[in-house]
Amino acid sequence: MKFIHAADLHLDSPFLGLQNHIIPSKLWSLIRESTFTSFKKMVDDAIRQNVDFVLLVGDLFDRNDHSVRVETRFFEELNRLADHQIPVLISFGNHDYFNGDPSQLGYPANTTVFPNKVTTTNVVLRSGQRVAVTGFSFGSQWVKRPVIEDYPQATGKAEWHIGMLHGSLESLHSPAAHYAPFTLKQLQEKNYDYWALGHIHKRQSLDERGTINYSGNIQGRHINEPGEKGYLLVKSDQQSLKTSFVATAxxxxxxxxxxxxxxxxxxxxxxxxxxxxxxxxxxxxxxRIILTNRSQAPINVLKAISDGTLLAAVQDLNSQIWEQLNCWVTSVKLAQERPTIVSQLDQTYFDQARDDLFTADELRALAGSLKRVAFINQDLTADDSFDDIFNRATTLLQENIDDQGGGVE
Structure with a gap:
């Protein structure tokens, strides 16, 4: 048995926050096409590897009101797999939730879409072995109930039993834990041979055997999704399964x-x-360029980073040779010791005010409705964002002090 486990395609992701007047149009087209390019590469591999089936575990589309253009291109890839008799099993997630009749989607005969309730379907391999695959599709954006409780125990009626689940491990301390939550123990108690998970964009295995896996997304969409992205290729070796990562992004x-x-x-x-x-x-x-500095950087450098003028200058040069460099700079930050207020302002009082008022909770409260914008919310929750924003705020305060001749009223 050999199959592909992929999730979180986010086809036609808008890549919010990247487009500006400097980024070359050819490069902008490349990033806008990147999710489709990665998906096509995965389908190419499935055909070349002659896999037994493909699992797509939620968030195939970036939003459930996707365009006809996106739907058409998705159909093209399903049809290519159908031409090679490769079954595709789909469960929709929180981004592309669907509460209608899957048969009305018009997908080719090789494609099975799981309904909103937990269902098991069987795939018969060329060898004659039977694989039972259990899954469900989100019927709305929010599924806070532990749907894992509806999954049946594996039985001996099939040689292999696989679970597809778009959701979040309860122990993950993030807003994502509100989506079809489950525990590792709950998964293990079902005695499935493999769990194909979706929703978390970081590729990771949750068990020592490597059979309970998040495949991650197939194309990183911002700096908080770094590294190679792609799918997991799963092969049987007698009674065990071996998983390998294949990059497609x-x-x-x-x-x-x-x-x-x-x-x-x-x-x-x-x-x-x-x-x-x-x-x-x-x-x-x-x-993202991180400038490292052991001592405090000059105030004019801090200002150029804070107000974006340094990034604009770098991107202007970058835009002329991005194809030769094979890179594009999206942001510039500074990593250094926290800046200090060198003035008549009492540093002790400043530090006390910082500790009392400049907290992660206060930052999120100040962000207000901006948190509803996905890429802003993701950046706010990044590990280095809090320190970076604090440093920028301190820099602005220092600039104002300097402009007033070092005095504070």
Missing amino acids: PIVWEELRLPLGKETVGALANTLVKKLEASQFNKMHFL
Whole structure:
């Protein structure tokens, strides 16, 4: 037995926050097409590998009101798999939830869509072995009930039993834990041979045997989804299953840490681009540059980072040679010791106010409705965002102090 486990395709993701007047149109088209490119590569591999079936575990589309164009392109790939007699099993997730009759979707005969209630379907392999696959589709955006309780125990009626579940491990401390939550113990107690999980975009295995897996998404969409993305190829070896990762994403998101030298602000952009030339990326990378500095950076450098002028200068140079560099800089940040207020402002009082008022909860409260924008909310919850925002706020305060001649009324 050999099959593909993929999830979170997010076809036609809008990649909010990336487009501006500097990014080249060809590069913008590349990123907008990246989810389709990755999916097509996966289908190519399925055909070349002659897999027995393909599992797509939720959030195939970025939103449930997707366009006819996206639907048409998805149909094309399903039809290619159908032409090679490769079954496809689909469960919809919280982004592409569907509460209608799956038979009305008009998908080709090789495609099975799980309804809103937990259902088991059988796939007969070329060898004659039978695989029981159990899953369900989200009928609405929110599924807070532990649907795992409806999954049946594995029986001896099939040689293999696989579970498809788009949801979140209850122990994960994130808003995602509100989506069809489950525990590792609940999964293990079903005695399935493999669990194909979706919803969490970080590829990971939840058990020592490597048979309870999140495949991650097939294309990173922002800096908080770094590294290679793709699918899991699962093969049987007698009575055990072996899983390997296959990369398909045409674009990789990464952080690149570069030391901050003594250049002036005007020369810094050129220096950074020259360092990018030495990186020699073998595929397209979208980068966040992290400038490292042991001492406190000059105030003009902090200001250039804070107000975006340094990024604009880097992107202007980057736009001319992005194809040669095989990379695009999306943001510039600074990693250093927390800046201090060097003035008549009492540092002790400032630190006390910081500890009392500048907390993660206060930051999220100030963000207000901005948290509803996915990429902003994800950045707010990133590990380094809190310190970065604090440093920027401190920089602005220091600028105002300097502008007033070092005095505070």
